[in-house]
Amino acid sequence: MGEPGTKEPLSLEELEASSNLRTGRKHVLSILVENKSGVLTRIAGLFARRGFNIDTLTVGPTEDEQISRVTLTVDGALHPIDQVTKQLHKLINVLKIRDLEPADTVARELALFKVAADGVQRGELMQIAEIFRGKVVDVTKRAVIIEVTGTTDKIEAFENMVRPFGLIEMMRTGEIAISRGRSET
Amino acid sequence: MRAVDALMECLKAEGVDVVFGLPGGANLPTYDAFVDGGIRHILVRHEAGGGHAAEGYAKATGKVGVAFATSGPGATNLMTPITDAMMDSVPVVFITGQVRTELLGTDGFQEADTIGITMPVVKHSFMIQHPQELPRAIHEAFHIARTGRPGPVLVDIPQDLSRAEIDYEPVSDVRLPGYQPRLEGNQKQIRQAAKALAAAQRPVIYAGGGVVNANASEELTEFVRSDRFPVTCTLMGLGAYPAPDQQWLGMLGMHGTRAANYAMDEADLICAVGARFDDRITGKLSEFAPRAKFIHIDVDPAEISKNVPAHIPIVGDAKHVLAKLIVEYRAIGADPARLEAWWSRIDGWRQKYPLAYEDSADAEIKPQYMVQALFEATGGEAIITSDVGQHQMWAAQYYDFPEPRRWVNSGGLGTMGFGLPAAMGAAVGCPDRLVCCIAGDGSVQMNAQELATCAQNNIPIKVFIMNNGYLGMVRQWQELFWDGRYSHVDMGEFPDFVKLAEAYGVTGMRLEDKRTLVDDMKRAIAIDGPVLVDVRVTREENTYPMIPAGQAAREMVG
Numbered sequence: 001m002g003e004p005g006t007k008e009p010l011s012l013e014e015l016e017a018s019s020n021l022r023t024g025r026k027h028v029l030s031i032l033v034e035n036k037s038g039v040l041t042r043i044a045g046l047f048a049r050r051g052f053n054i055d056t057l058t059v060g061p062t063e064d065e066q067i068s069r070v071t072l073t074v075d076g077a078l079h080p081i082d083q084v085t086k087q088l089h090k091l092i093n094v095l096k097i098r099d100l101e102p103a104d105t106v107a108r109e110l111a112l113f114k115v116a117a118d119g120v121q122r123g124e125l126m127q128i129a130e131i132f133r134g135k136v137v138d139v140t141k142r143a144v145i146i147e148v149t150g151t152t153d154k155i156e157a158f159e160n161m162v163r164p165f166g167l168i169e170m171m172r173t174g175e176i177a178i179s180r181g182r183s184e185t
Numbered sequence: 186m187r188a189v190d191a192l193m194e195c196l197k198a199e200g201v202d203v204v205f206g207l208p209g210g211a212n213l214p215t216y217d218a219f220v221d222g223g224i225r226h227i228l229v230r231h232e233a234g235g236g237h238a239a240e241g242y243a244k245a246t247g248k249v250g251v252a253f254a255t256s257g258p259g260a261t262n263l264m265t266p267i268t269d270a271m272m273d274s275v276p277v278v279f280i281t282g283q284v285r286t287e288l289l290g291t292d293g294f295q296e297a298d299t300i301g302i303t304m305p306v307v308k309h310s311f312m313i314q315h316p317q318e319l320p321r322a323i324h325e326a327f328h329i330a331r332t333g334r335p336g337p338v339l340v341d342i343p344q345d346l347s348r349a350e351i352d353y354e355p356v357s358d359v360r361l362p363g364y365q366p367r368l369e370g371n372q373k374q375i376r377q378a379a380k381a382l383a384a385a386q387r388p389v390i391y392a393g394g395g396v397v398n399a400n401a402s403e404e405l406t407e408f409v410r411s412d413r414f415p416v417t418c419t420l421m422g423l424g425a426y427p428a429p430d431q432q433w434l435g436m437l438g439m440h441g442t443r444a445a446n447y448a449m450d451e452a453d454l455i456c457a458v459g460a461r462f463d464d465r466i467t468g469k470l471s472e473f474a475p476r477a478k479f480i481h482i483d484v485d486p487a488e489i490s491k492n493v494p495a496h497i498p499i500v501g502d503a504k505h506v507l508a509k510l511i512v513e514y515r516a517i518g519a520d521p522a523r524l525e526a527w528w529s530r531i532d533g534w535r536q537k538y539p540l541a542y543e544d545s546a547d548a549e550i551k552p553q554y555m556v557q558a559l560f561e562a563t564g565g566e567a568i569i570t571s572d573v574g575q576h577q578m579w580a581a582q583y584y585d586f587p588e589p590r591r592w593v594n595s596g597g598l599g600t601m602g603f604g605l606p607a608a609m610g611a612a613v614g615c616p617d618r619l620v621c622c623i624a625g626d627g628s629v630q631m632n633a634q635e636l637a638t639c640a641q642n643n644i645p646i647k648v649f650i651m652n653n654g655y656l657g658m659v660r661q662w663q664e665l666f667w668d669g670r671y672s673h674v675d676m677g678e679f680p681d682f683v684k685l686a687e688a689y690g691v692t693g694m695r696l697e698d699k700r701t702l703v704d705d706m707k708r709a710i711a712i713d714g715p716v717l718v719d720v721r722v723t724r725e726e727n728t729y730p731m732i733p734a735g736q737a738a739r740e741m742v743g
C-alpha cells in the first residue's frame with residue numbers, strides 16, 4: 001500500500017527527482033573494523049541496498065592484528081553519503097569511520113600496466129615510465145609490465161599516456177589513505 | 186558439557202522464561218538439550234508464527250523474545266518476523282540451526298545461507314565458527330538486541346558445533362568495542378531544546394515507538410504536562426501517552442485525526458521523540474510541516490535528519506533525554522498563556538472533525554463500532570494485537586490505550602498474519618492479562634495454524650476477526666484511486682471460521698448482530714481458553730480520515 005495511489009503512469013522526470021543531498025565530491029572513507037568474518041559483506045551491503053557504486057575498495061591488516069582497515073571511495077556527486085556513513089557506524093563490527101578531507105590526506109594507489117612494446121616503441125615507453133617514476137617489473141619480447149604508485153590522478157594520467165601504445169591489461173589496487181600529521185587516521 | 190547445554194545455561198542467565206520454535210535436522214542437538222534444559226519451549230506450527238510470537242512477547246513484556254528454527258526452510262520461514270522486528274525495533278534473538286561445517290557452501294541438504302539472506306534485516310548476526318564461542322555470542326546477542334535501538338539478532342549454529350564438548354564458564358561481560366549506544370543526550374542541546382520550546386507559540390510533541398522501547402512513558406507524560414503541550418503519537422507510539430486526555434490529539438499520519446495532522450501542518454516547533462518521520466507520517470515530504478522547526482530526539486543517530494533536517498538534534502534515549510528536558514524546561518518557567526490561541530485553534534479542529542462514522546440503524550455491525558464494542562467489552566483493559574489493513578487502522582483509532590505495551594502491531598513492515606501469533610506471544614508473556622487480537626479475515630489466514638499451538642498449550646487468546654470478506658484496505662485503494670476496478674480483493678465466504686476454529690480445537694463463534702455485540706463479546710472473553718470469533722461487518726466501509734499517499738496533511742479526505 002506504499003505507492004502513489006493513482007492510475008496515472010509515473011513520468012521519468014518524477015522518478016528522477018530525488019530529494020537527497022549530494023556533496024559533489026569524491027569521498028575516501030577510512031573504516032576501522034574488527035577482523036571478523038562477514039564484515040566486508042555487511043559494509044558492501046549497505047551501499048548495494050541504496051544502489052550506490054563503490055569506486056574502489058581495499059582491505060588490509062593494521063598494526064593491531066585484530067583490526068583491519070577498509071578504505072573505500074565513493075562518488076558524492078552521484079550518491080548522498082551522509083546516510084550511508086551513519087548506517088556504517090551502526091554496524092557492530094565497525095570501530096571507527098573517517099571521511100577523509102583530501103587536503104589533509106595522503107592517498108596512494110598501486111597499478112600494474114601490461115603494455116604492448118614491439119621494438120621501436122619500447123624506448124619511448126620507458127621514458128614515459130621514468131617521468132612517472134614507474135618501474136618496469138617484467139619485460140618480454142612483445143610486452144612490458146610497468147608498476148606505478150601514486151594518486152589516482154597520476155595513475156589515470158599514466159594510463160592515458162600508455163594507452164596509445166596498446167594497453168593489454170591494467171590492474172589497480174584502489175586507494176589507501178592516511179591522514180597527515182601526528183593524529184591517527 | 187555440550188555447546189547446546191551451555192546454550193540452555195546462557196538462556197537462563199539471560200532470564201529467558203519461554204522460547205518459541207520448531208525443530209529439524211540441523212537443530213536436533215538443541216532440541217535434545219531442551220529435554221532437560223529447564224527452559225519452557227512452545228512448539229509452534231510454522232516458524233513465522235514462532236517469530237511473531239517472540240515479537241509479541243517482546244512488545245508486551247519489554248523483555249527479549251526468543252525464537253528457534255532449523256536450517257534451510259526453517260530459517261527462511263523466519264525472514265518475515267526478522268524483517269518485521271527490524272522495522273519496528275523489536276528485541277528478539279533468533280537462533281537457527283545450520284548444516285554441519287563440512288557441508289557449508291556445498292548446497293548440502295537444507296542448507297541456506299542464513300547469515301547472508303538475513304544480513305540486511307538484522308541489527309547484528311553471529312555465525313558460530315567454534316563451539317567455544319557460543320556462550321559469548323549468545324550473551325552479546327541479547328545485549329545487542331535489548332540495548333540502544335532494539336532489534337533482531339540472529340545466531341546461526343552449525344549442527345556439528347552444537348554437539349561439541351566445551352568448557353563452559355559463565356560469561357559476565359560483553360566485549361563490543363564498536364557498539365556503544367549513546368543514551369544521555371548532549372546537555373547543551375537539551376537546554377537549546379528547552380529554550381526553543383519555551384519560545385514556541387504553536388508547539389507539537391510528536392512521540393513514536395522509541396518512547397515505548399525506552400520505557401519513557403512517564404517521562405513523556407510529565408514533559409507534556411510540564412506545560413500545555415499538545416501531543417500526538419504514531420501508530421507505534423500509541424499508549425506512550427495515556428489516551429484519552431485533554432492534551433492528547435490522537436494518532437497522526439495517514440489515518441490519524443485531523444486535529445493531529447493539522448496541528449503538525451501549522452506548528453512552529455515540532456519536538457519528535459523516538460519517531461522517525463516515516464512516509465506514513467509526513468505524506469508529501471516537501472509540504473510536510475512547512476512552518477516548523479524540528480527538535481529530534483532519538484537513540485539512533487542515523488534517524489536524525491534522515492527524512493527531515495533537524496534544527497536541534499539530540500542523540501539519546503527518550504528516558505534520559507526527557508528527564509533532563511523536564512528539568513531544563515521547568516527552570517525556564519515558560520508562560521502557558523502563550524499557548525491559548527494555539528489551543529483554541531486545535532480545539533476548533535477537534536470539535537469540527539472528531540473521529541466519526543455513520544452508524545447503522547439495525548443489526549448491521551459497522552467495523553468502527555466493532556472496535557468500540559470490544560473496548561466496552563474489555564473495559565479498555567486488554568492488550569490488543571492486530572493484523573494489517575483497515576481493521577488495524579480502526580483499532581488504532583477507536584481503542585484508547587491508557588498505557589504503553591497495550592497495543593501490539595506491525596507498523597513498519599505492515600505484516601499480514603502478525604496479529605494472531607503476536608497475541609499468543611503476548612499472552613504467554615503476560616498470563617494475567619486479557620489479550621485480544623483484532624484480526625483481518627485476510628490476514629488471519631496467514632498464520633491461523635497457530636490456533637493449534639494455542640489449543641495445545643491452552644493459551645487463552647481471544648481473536649476477533651473483522652470479517653468484511655475482502656482484502657479491505659486494498660479494495661479501498663482500488664475504489665478510491667483506481668476507478669473502482671476491483672482486482673483480486675474479494676475473498677468470498679471462505680473459509681468458515683467457526684469450523685476452522687473447531688477443527689483446531691478452539692471455540693468458534695459467529696457474531697452478526699450489533700444489538701447484542703457487546704454482550705456476545707463478553708461471553709467470548711469469559712470462555713476459558715482460546716476463542717476465535719467471526720464478526721461479520723459491513724463489507725465496503727472505508728477507513729477515514731485519510732491523507733492520500735504522497736499528499737500533504739492539508740489534503741486529508743473523509
Ligand SMILES: Cc1ncc(C[n+]2csc(CCOP(=O)(O)OP(=O)(O)O)c2C)c(N)n1
Binds near residue numbers: 572624651
Ligand atoms: C503479507 C502481506 N501481503 C500483502 C499485504 C498488502 N495488504 C495490505 S492490507 C491488505 C488487506 C488485508 O486484508 P484483511 O486482513 O482482510 O484486512 P482488512 O483491510 O479487510 O481489514 C493487504 C493484502 C500485506 N500488508 N502483507
Ligand SMILES: [Mg+2]
Binds near residue numbers: 625626627651652653
Ligand atoms: Mg478483510
